[in-house]
Amino acid sequence: MALKGNLRDFTITQILNLINLARKTGTLVVEGPGGVAQVVFREGKLAYAQIGEEDNSLAAVLHRSKKINPAQYRILKERANQVSDKELGLVLINAGYITQQEVINALQQYFSSVVRRLFTWAEGIFHFDNDAQPPPDRISVKVSLENLIIEGSRQLREWAQLQEEIPSLDMALKFADRPGTNLKNIQLSVEEWRVVSYIHPKNSMRQIAQTTKMNDLEIRRVVYSLLQAGLVEIIRPAAPAAQPPVALPMVNKTTQKSLVQRLINRIRTL
Amino acid sequence: MQTVKMVVTGPFSAGKTQFIRSVSEIDVVSTERKISAEAEKIKATTTVAMDFGRISIDDDLVLFLFGTPGQKRFDFMWEILSEGMLGFVVIVDSTRPETFREARSILETFRAYAPTPYIVAANKQDLPDAWDVEDMRYALRLDEKVKLLPCVARDKESVKNILLELLYAILEELEQSKD
Structure with a gap:
């Protein structure tokens, strides 16, 4: 069944986590700001990746990882037009230019770097094709996704921490009640001053962000620094009401079970 | 006459009204209004206060099904509807992964209202774009x-x-609980 969606709602880290846990095989196609990326997985492990029109041939990957020099790269590129990556790899290994492990390492690093670039894509759509496989002439590898997921998660952590500290932008700010603090004596950045100038119990953080043309992350960063400095406080909404009453009548357990059993019997006959 | 109730909740357009409509013995008392927000114009109408369905169990017991409004701006109704519920169902549209995060948030909110048992229903599984149920569990x-x-x-x-x-x-919970 379909596995597709939008990166705004479902991050790359979450998709990788799903692929890893479900040990999926197939190709993840992501259409985002950096073009179209195709990432192939085998049983939940990264096997191959291609981003946009970027040259991901073995010669290009070895050149990028400095395993071959520019002159060797030119020669190999000419030769690569006639042979597949798999054949080229064998030639290089048999000729003693490079070891099999170095080929694998270079490809693993390159494919992982493609996935890392996807972490910066906040916008875009994706779908997972269970049948698509890497081109047959290319070398595929096997990279566990755990480390990549952890890296991606680290990038998201800042965002998560800010969200935890400032769960909603619909709350307002007020200056902390600290007599003797003079804002003029505090060195604030331009962004911080812009936010400070709009602080008022009637202005929500979202309104301030709209006025100062900041996105959610930027306004949260500024507010967080002001909170940490003790200059402002969030005006939080009142606490929710007390717990509602219990669902089942306060009778003994046997009566309660009998009531539920009556419900079951009736639903069965609907 | 004794009454008990279950709550059917979930994000906007997940299928809550249809869920109740399928089993209610009365025409669902619905509070649907035309959609005004451009972003939410997936369907023509939406529930703004609650849906209300009824199943007569026997002569002296009735089960009420309450459907919550899915749009966030009507969430003040959720706590009122959750009072005294026997359990709740969270309906999730399997074809709209963009609503999964909200579904998770709604689930947590209702769990906080009352520690009653609940079920997550992966709705619209008959549609070609539906996510696999196990994929949804991870998501x-x-x-x-x-x-x-x-x-x-x-x-x-x-x-x-x-x-x-x-x-x-x-x-099951009753059987495990102490008297």
Whole structure:
């Protein structure tokens, strides 16, 4: 069944986590700001990746990882037009230019770097094709996704921490009640001053962000620094009401079970 | 006459009204209004206060099904509707992963209102774009112990199955609890 969606709602880290846990095989196609990326997985492990029109041939990957020099790269590129990556790899290994492990390492690093670039894509759509496989002439590898997921998660952590500290932008700010603090004596950045100038119990953080043309992350960063400095406080909404009453009548357990059993019997006959 | 109630919740356009409509013995008392927000114009109308369905169990017991409004701006109704509920069903549209995060948030909110048993129903499983139920479990970050079941809200048998599973969960909890 379909596995597709939008990166705004479902991050790359979450998709990788799903692929890893479900040990999926197939190709993840992501259409985002950096073009179209195709990432192939085998049983939940990264096997191959291609981003946009970027040259991901073995010669290009070895050149990028400095395993071959520019002159060797030119020669190999000419030769690569006639042979597949798999054949080229064998030639290089048999000729003693490079070891099999170095080929694998270079490809693993390159494919992982493609996935890392996807972490910066906040916008875009994706779908997972269970049948698509890497081109047959290319070398595929096997990279566990755990480390990549952890890296991606680290990038998201800042965002998560800010969200935890400032769960909603619909709350307002007020200056902390600290007599003797003079804002003029505090060195604030331009962004911080812009936010400070709009602080008022009637202005929500979202309104301030709209006025100062900041996105959610930027306004949260500024507010967080002001909170940490003790200059402002969030005006939080009142606490929710007390717990509602219990669902089942306060009778003994046997009566309660009998009531539920009556419900079951009736639903069965609907 | 004794009454008990279950709550059917979930994001906007998940299929809550249809779910209740499939099993209610009365025409669902609905509070639908035309959609005004451009972004939410997936369907023509939406529930703004609650849906209300009824199943007579026997001569002196009635089950009420309350459907919550899905749009965030009507969430002040959720706590009122959750009071005294026997359990709740979270309906998730399997074809709209953009609503999964909200579904998770709604689930957490209702769990906080009352520690009653609940079921997550992966609705619209008959559509070609539907996510696989197990993929949804990962996406919704549901523990293996949480009952996540495929559902087609237009299909009475499917809805019955969800309600029965919820009742089994309630029964199980009663059996495990101390007197």
